[in-house]
Amino acid sequence: MPTYKAPMADFQFLLKDWLNINEHYQRIGAEDYDTELVFEIMAQGAKFAEEVVAPLNREGDEEGCTLANGKVTTPHGFAQAYADYIQNGWNAMLGNPEFGGQDLPYSAAVPIHEMLNSANLSWRLTTMLTESAVLAVNKHATKALQDQYLEKLISGEWTGTMNLTEPQAGSDLALLTTKAEPQADGSYAITGNKIFITGGDHDWTSNIVHLVLARLPDAPKGVKGISLFLVPKFLLDENGEPGQANALSVGSIEKKMGIKASPTCVMNYDGAKGWLVGDENQGLACMFTMMNDARFQVGMQGLGIAEASYQGALAYARDRLQSRAPYGVQQPDAKADSIIHQPDVRRMLLTQKAFAEGCRALALFYAKTMDIEKYSSGEEKTNAEHVLQYLTPICKSFMTEMGLEVANHGVQVFGGHGYVREWGMEQLMRDAKIAQLYEGTxxxxxxxxxxxxxxxxxxxxxxxxxxxxxxxxxxxxxxxxxxxxxxxxxxxxxxxxxxxxxxxxxxxxxxxxxxxxxxxxxxxxxxxxxxxxxxxxxxxxxxxxxxxxxxxxxxxxxxxxxxxxxxxxxxxxxxxxxxxxxxxxx
Missing domain, CATH: 1.20.140 (Butyryl-CoA Dehydrogenase, subunit A; domain 3)
Structure with missing residues (x-):
């Protein structure tokens, strides 16, 4: 497997010299932050990604997840890495400080997200969806639900999921059939089946908070009749701790082309107790709070894969001896020159480099705009919202298209060695494909x-x-x-x-x-x-x-x-x- 090293020099150049974040933080009123602090955060994030998460990537792909007696087990080391992650506060980077979050600017957190995607995409997915769930609960849930769930979601003590897709309803949510029946105690009984649920079950936390789209009995047809519900794996006891098991279960784990170490579950809801998030029949609007964040984060997955593939291909091209350079002998003491001296290999490496560094710039430009939207008001905030809305599909689509192209070049640079599992390049290509498909093709x-x-x-x-x-x-x-x-x-x-x-x-x-x-x-x-x-x-x-x-x-x-x-x-x-x-x- 390629040895991942966070591209710290490029991050530092982009933030300090290109985006001028010191001036940016002063202008938006985030004076507590500067390059020195952000660079220290990135250094610690790089250490965690390189030393804790990346070494689990190959083994996780080989081992995969298992379902036995209704419980999902993730690959060896994944749960411990997650425990280290939340103990060091990484899950809380963007969270509301009222509930224990650190409230970092996005431009300080996005580099960490890229590093985690490069190091181990399967591992990163559950933390990514939890961050998106936090946004939805923070923005749309009642104060009572926030008080019960938000602090532990932000800390990472509990994880969150997004339950949209059903066997007959993928991108067309108008076909959704999961039902929500009102109960006398103000809750709802949720009944239906969901598929492709990332982190639907695992062995990382004591509870999982599912955000589920469903229909009320008198709901209008189509997408105008969809509501959003918070459905915990375990109902909370009088102390706010996981107690009685809710009426939901894992039907199976999807057998996938890639991201094999991520538990992608079929979820069955059999009258599970849930609570309304937002207004009735406004579930899609609430869910878009999650989806728009997730779409950018999926774009970051393409970028993360691109960087990992580029690093692997570059190292191999420098080491692999094969024939002589067409412009003369470059390594006279060796039997042949490294393939990095071949113009066609240079073409592939430069394509990888140009897309990885270009998409990183796009991602940080997007993150800087998120900072502006977060801290500003009035016309400036509206303008930033327009830019983010326009760039979201571009980030999601183009960055994932380039992720797969760069991963493809990575396999090609390795030649036949790239096609076998031993080197890890084919895993990057398999893992990259899903990013073109989920969160909206x-x-x-x-x-x-x-x-x-x-x-x-x-x-x-x-x-x-x-x-x-x-x-x-x-x-x-x-x-x-x-x-x-x-x-x-x-x-x-x-x-x-x-x-x-x-x-x-x-x-x-x-x-x-x-x-x-x-x-x-x-x-x-x-x-x-x-x-x-x-x-x-x-x-x-x-x-x-x-x-x-x-x-x-x-x-x-x-x-x-x-x-x-x-x-x-x-x-x-x-x-x-x-x-x-x-x-x-x-």
Whole structure:
């Protein structure tokens, strides 16, 4: 398995030299934070990810999870790693301080999340969903429910889940059938079946808090009739501790392509006692508090996998001796040169590097915007919300697409060794795939971007996002880089405006191409901005690497936008021309 090392130098460059977080924290009123404190947090997070979580990744994939006598057991070492995690307060980083949370800025916590995804994606998933559950309970639950559950969710003493999907209702929640029957004591009896539930059961904590979508007896049809309920694995006794078992059970553990060490459960609810979160029939709005956070976090999974794969491929390319470099002998004392001297291997490594570092910049830009939304008010808060809404499907989709592409290159650099389990590269590729599927497939993210975030908002969210990227271009000191970045944003605006006049079918047909087109454009702007900031920084190695990787991205990866741009303009006629029966060989 590749040995993971947190990319601390890149984090430090991005936060200190590129995003200027000292100035950022002063401006938003978070004066208690600065680079010195954030870097210390990151150093401790890196130590935990590298030394505690990463060594469990390969063994966890081999061992998997087991279900016996209704109880799930996770791989050896996972529960102890989790105990260390919560003992050191990592689960509480973003929590409400009223309930024991640390209330860190997102820009201080997101680097830790990336490290955990790189180190061991299966292990990270349960903690990720707990953080999302905390957001929903904190925002929508009654004070009584918050007092009972929030402190222990924030600390990590208990974990949380998100129960949406049913066998017949995946992305289309209008088909959801789980029932919620009101009870005399103010609770509800929840009955139904849920599938694909991450962390549905495990051996880490004394209780698990399930957030379950269900329908009340008189609920309207469709998504307007969905409510959200808090359903604990164990009901609480008079002391607020887990007592009687609730009427729910694990039907099975899904047998999966990847993330084998994460317990993905089929959950059965047989009149389980639950409590309403938010208002009746407003469950989807409440759940979106979780889902939007989870979608960004899933994008971070793609980034985490990309970084792990890049590190593995780079180390192997430096060590693997194979033939001679085409531009002359590079290692005369060896029988052959390392494959890193082969231009095609360089192409793959630079593609990995450009996407990993570009997506990291996008993630931290997103985190900085979350800080602004969290600490500000009025027009500034609304503007930040628009930017986050627009960038969420881009982060989720593009970062996971790039995660799989980078993992694919990682296997390719290893050649035949990459295809066998011994080296761990094929696991990264298997683990990466799920991120394109859950929390709304990437196709659904594309429809959301072009349909809701672009056309339905009348371009408001896109323009808010563009305005924030213009701030980056205005700060570029090099004239050629600044003009090139400005040209990208001008082209993006023109293409986006043209889509506003498309028919509904042409909008849907252009969705995936528009998302990818927009992503390549925005990453291009980020790369121009990073390269300019690096030149003005005090780390010569970072500066040289950023400038040359920027050049590679602009010359070899950015042109992909033109293919997507061409596809956007042709309409959906060819997609709809084939009759359903004509897909068969009749």
């Amino acid at each position: 990437n196709g659904i993210q594309a429809v959301d971007l072009i349909g809701r975030k672009l056309t339905r908002s009348g371009g408001t969210m896109m323009r808010a996002t563009r305005a924030e990227f213009i701030k980056l271009t205005d700060a570029i000191e090099d004239d050629s880089r600044r003009v090139a970045a400005q040209d990208l944003l001008a082209e993006w605006l023109e293409v986006s405006d043209n889509i506003m006049s498309f028919s509904p079918e042409d909008v849907a047909g252009a969705a995936c191409d528009y998302l990818n087109y927009s992503s390549y454009i925005l990453l291009g702007v980020l790369w121009y901005s990073m390269a300019d900031a690096a030149v003005r920084g005090d780390n010569a190695a970072i500066a040289a690497g950023k400038v040359k990787t920027c050049d590679f991205y602009i010359k070899r990866l950015l042109p992909r936008k033109d293919m997507h741009k061409a596809s956007i303009t042709v309409g959906a006629d060819d997609l709809l021309a084939v009759d359903d029966r004509e897909f068969d060989y009749l």
